Amino acid sequence: MERLVFDIAHSLAGGLVLVSFMMLYQDRLSALINIFAVQAVLLALSVAWQAYMQQAPHLYITAAIALVFKAIVIPVALHRIIKQLGIHREIEPVVGIGSTMFIGIGLVALSMVVMMRVTGQAAPVAREDLAFALSVILLGMLMMVTRRNAVGQVIGFMSLENGLVLAATGAKGMPLVVEISVAFSVLIAFIVIGIFLFRIRERFDTVDLSALDRHRGGQ
């Protein structure tokens, strides 16, 4: 039983990494949003499983937030944004998809190596979870820096944040997890609203950040 519990947690976390990879090679915006929704669902499952494992019912709230907010509200909002703003559907990556994948593999390897150095003092679940969480974080950042499109970057950031939540829930008994996940949700909402409503739409024709950059101040 112990073994099975661990395996399920492990495979859910691993699934998150896998989905992160899937996001890396998406070149269509709507598909990207959908896959992000999948990641959010996986995250919700993972968090819920942790809640069950640690007998920490407050984590169910986090899971619920992840499910409702990230898997449903945000993807819907993003779909509307790309429709309303008429952003062309193709994502323009900065580096080729292949190289991005390659770098991604390197990042996962790096996070494994770094985590290997952690002594077994911590619970093995936590250790594995951390390695996966770190991978997700790094892949999220990679996504942010290899996408020109603001929506792509936001998804990268959210994926990064998923890694954080994974880590936070994996840390047994960590206080404030719920609060933090709420805070992050608000943050993401701000970003999305920033793109959608926060006057950027009024002043810039697209949310492609390179257009925004034209307004860099003087020196």
Place this chain on the structure above:
Amino acid sequence: MTAVAMLMWVVAALLATAVLSVAFSRTAAVSHWVYSTCAVLCASALGLLLVHLLGSGASTSGLTLPLGLPWLGAHFRLDALATFFLIVVNLGGAASSVYALGYGRHESAPHRVLPFYAAFLAGMNLVVLADDAFAFLLCWEFMSLTSWALVMTQHREHENTRAAYIYLVMASFGTLTLLLAFGLLAGPDGHYGFAAMRSAVHTPAVSALVLVLVLLGAGSKAGLVPLHVWLPLAHPAAPSHVSALMSGVMTKVAVYGSVRIIFDLLGEPAWWWGMLVLFLGGISTVLGVIYALMQHDLKRLLAYHTVENIGIIYIGLGLALAFQTNAMSGAATLALTAALFHVFNHSLFKSLLFFGAGAVLTATGQRDMEQLGGLIHRMPYTSFAFLVGCVAISALPPLNGFVSEWLTFQAILQSTDLPQWGLKIMVPAVGGLLALSAALAAACFVKAFGVTFLGRPRSAAAMQAHEVDRYSLATMLGFSLLCLLAGILPGLVIDALAPVTMSLIGARMPVQSSIPWLSIIPITAGRSSYNGLLVFAFIAMSGALAAYVIHRFASRALRRAPAWDCGFPDADPATQYTAGSFAQPIRRVFGELAFRLREQLDLPAPGDIRPARFVATLGDRIWELMYLPVVGAVQFGAEQLNRVQFLTIRRYLNLVFLTLITLLLVLAIWP
């Protein structure tokens, strides 16, 4: 109350004057009051120091104030070396203040001068008094800062702001190198007190590094080539009484810094130290005077000439180091005395000359010698004082400049016994350079005096010049008298320097004041001796005799007539030799050595009536080879890095990301 405490009160009073001058900057008479106060304060400090010197033989007294580094306190100490340099500082300060009583009336923006002037005087006093690294550096930089503000007085002229900028950057460079030097001297435990540094033992490598850093730091303030570039820009930009202080006194404070560290704090010298110092001194003397010869701005000429004199001082210091390594304390004493004597002399005649230049500036509004001429008729007293200064600085007997150079030559002649080959080659070569610079200095001041004061006026301003006020004249004539006195009674000065050499080298020169006829005999009577008093008396007597005989027995008739000029009467004043043309033969001879000289002659074809044009441009090789590349490198770095200002957010994120990856990689491979 100890002497040092009284001096600190004087300094405090100076600082208070600075603050009060801000408060009363709207009062009309503030200028007068500030300068009078400064003069009184400096004079009382001077009197105090002289009494101290004569009374107690420059005994040492210290004082610690609860300022500065909290666990260390601010240490101040008055010893023989400090006494000597404080005399130089306060003599110059008192004279400048008296001079400024007259000169300062013409200042258009006194509120930009007065507070900084008083603070500058206080700063120079404090540097010499400071007895720990922090207090020293603080006062040192404070001195730079206040003088920077003074250079900035006429800030509306771009040239001045540029000069001030270069000045303060170089000063800051000097302070930072000195900071490194002190850091090394203080050792890992941070003993910043000079007493602790003195007793500490340093490895040869550390000592060598400190020496180099000190030469960079103090040398940049003193104006050693190649760190001199700021000096000829900044000194002339300030008001003339400040120029006098900067050239005549502040550079001496820099010399004080090097003497204090190299001779007092650093311990046993290595033989090549002397060589390094000699080399820098030697090139400074020659390059300084050659650059000076090429100037036609009177104040800039004087400023460049400071570089030469600083070179002479450092030659003396280098010789002293070389002798000291080889345990030739007699010769080392002679060389150090020569250097310190020159410090004193230069503070006298350089201040005097800047006062003179200031008087010319007041009278004509011109610093450009090409616009001057014939001032000897309109400003007789000024021109007399200036002439005395010129003779003194050209190292001609019987005035004081000659004595210190003579002593330096005597020291050079002691150096055949030096065992090191490097020094054997270096010392005579430096001797040659010194001889060359002495001759060129005379040429330089023939030009300076001849073009400015002699001949016919080259502009309306020069034609309408008038003699300056009494304060200025009194200061100039007083300093002329001092130049003469120090020249004809050098033995007194040498004896007064004995405590300094005793404390630094542990030996002193033979007592001079007991020698009959007041001669000076540096080593033995058989080797060399000089008697300025007699030479002066002889010249005066024989000149008077000749004049008397001729006037009495031959003729005294005199008729005024137009100048003959080989039969070309009534030529335009423009046909006179100018400053540029006067220097042309020397420019031809030494031009390629020191400058990138480009002479362009545009000669119209026959029948063409446009005027011929001759343009000589001088490029400063040191500026081009050493400073422009640095400027270029900074600009290049700024230009390249500046791209980072214009990245997209994604690229900035990329930077964060890469930093993260790098750090993680470091963690991964960390043992």
Place this chain on the structure above:
Amino acid sequence: MGVWTFNPVLTVVLIPLLTAPVLALLPGYKLSARINVLAALATLLAASSLFFIERPLPGNYLLVDDLNIVFIVLNTFVAFTTSVFSASYIGHELETGKLAAPYLRFYHAMYQVLAFAMNLAFVANNLGLMWVGVEVATLTTVLMVGIYRTPAALEAAWKYFILGSVGIALALFGTILVYMAAQPVVGEGNNAMLWTVLMQNVATFDPALLNLAFVFLLLGYGTKMGLAPLHAWLPDAHAEGPTPISAVLSGLLLNVALYALLRYKLLLAASPGALAPGPLMMIMGLVSLVFAAFMLYRRRDIKRLFAYSSIEHMGIITFAFGIGGALANFAGLLHMVMHSLTKSAIFFAVGHIAQIKGTQKIADIRGLTQTHPVLGWGLVGGVLAIAGMPPMGIFMSEFLVVSSTIAHAPWLALPLVLGLLVAFGALLLRLTELAFGEPSGSTAAVKASVLPLYAHLALVLIAGLYLPPALVLWFQHVAAMLG
């Protein structure tokens, strides 16, 4: 501790928190500006009372020790003086119509929220609470930077927001990692996030986890501190926001992040197996210093210029704390205090100057000492102080930084000194242009509140000459604490 007894720590947090909604509701400029000043003053007084009243024992959420008192007092002081400056500055903005009344209400409320968040970060005993404090402060300033609603301001705010969010995330991950390291030793729950508990037990934590945590915390809080190459948001945010906010950003917010980093450095230093945090901080510090020094040269915007100077000084401070040891830590603390005071003073001057001249372009501002002597000389004093000229306090701290570098890592003294010199050259170059030369631009007299400016400069001047023994002892104690 009774409920009604006066608790200065709580007061420091509560005053701004309670004032914020009041200010948000109050219309009218004059009244709210005054309340703002009063609230800031009250907070300052409460903070100062920490000196006299016996400190409360560290609780589950709040903590007062020697280290954070330095920060709290400094913070509340500068927040107070800035609020005084802000009153006259914002008044002028209102007159010129740059700011509309609703935004003003928002501005004052946000000012207090910011003060609350910063104070919270300082007094938090809980890692998570501190994180929350830092992040709330960040988000508040994001909103304030964008308050002018110009394209440049929005872009600056957006950039700040995105980079800040990533920083938030990284710092959080680091915090989680620290918790993970602590949890097996001190057990689950709140205990594993309390500074007081962590510090006692850190020796038995897993060093590898701590190392990893520190990397993320360094980057996360380093972003907030503006360490290069994580600095990108900083210059724009300083340049485009209202000047009081620039002063707060440079003078205070950077310190908040620094404080967080120092706490973690303490933690790591106490763990024998963990990698020494010093070298990392030294490298980051040096890179920031040299980078910012070069960046200073091409600046055309006066506020951006001083923003880069803040990066430079945060670099120096980080470097100093990286060296460690009693002397360097003392120097770092002193430098931090001096920098906060001086830089905010500079921004006070710059704010008025930019208002008078109607521009922030350096090229359009000339000869200030001629046209506006009081402001001009104030600027000269401030810039010379920040450039490390004596007898100002930064000279002393730089002296100590350089000399302790020579004592511990002599070769690093070279790039350090080089960076200082290059930066000095740039600052002086711009200062020469701004304050001297033929005046240009408006010469109209202005109603400027120069009191804060000169008060700061006077403090910096006094500190450069004389540090009271009590202060020294206290700083030395803190320095020893920092290891």
Place this chain on the structure above:
Amino acid sequence: MALIYALMVQAMQMVLVLALAPLLTGLVRKTKSRLLRRQGPPLLQPYRDLLRLSRKEVVLADNASWLFRVAPYLIFAATWVAASLVPTFAAGLMFNWAADLIAIIALLGSARFFLALSGMDIGTSFGGIGSSREVMIASLAEPAMLMIVFTVALIAGSTQLSTVSAFLAGADVGMRISLALALVALIMVALAENARIPVDNPTSHLELTMVHEAMVLEYSGRHLAMIEFGGSLKLLLYVSLIASVFVPWGIAGGVATPIEYAFGILTYLLKLTLFGLLLALFETVIAKMRVFRVSQFLGAALMLGLLGTLLLFVSRSL
């Protein structure tokens, strides 16, 4: 008594140089003329010139300053003092210690300083040319001279001329390469300093080539007499200098009998005649150089002097 005796000898030296200086000039002029198969002026002509000039009225340019009028006396006095400090017939004179060789050179420098200034006083182009060229020549001649002084002083261990000449008169000096170099250099410097061919032509009044004469162009009457007299004294000084250092034989010691002094005077006269003849011969067989070649000529002298000094520094250690 001894004091009075010493004073008398010193006074005799001062009078002697004054008396002999024009004679030496006359001798050189006469010999040169004879060598050119001209009759030439009588030997005593310089005396008559001086006398006549000093009786004439001074025609002073309108804008001449006090400096212009004082300078001739100063120049004369400085040169005279310098000349009377060089041992002629006797060494160790009463006031010889007042100035050593370096000081003597510097005294001549003072004289030249004022001469160059007076050249610029009237504000004519010729005066400027003269002064400018003079200081250029001096800027090389003076260091060369100092290097020679170094060489001599290092060999003799003193810069005191009396000591030097006594030392070199001793038997144990022998031939030294440094001394030879110094002698050559000294002759070159002496030619330049006295405005002789090939550096300058004392008889030339061609505008573009003159140096010394251009400076004194505006002088007349007694002022010119003083300057001419000073020039003669300077020539005598250099000849005495060469004589006392390189052929120091026959010079009387510090305290000597009148007989020894008489012998000293006799040998001194012989040396003067010899050098005067040699100078005239040299000037006759050589051509004047262009002004800008002078720097090379004097540069060579400077190099020779430096070489002599360096050799000494180096050989001491062997």
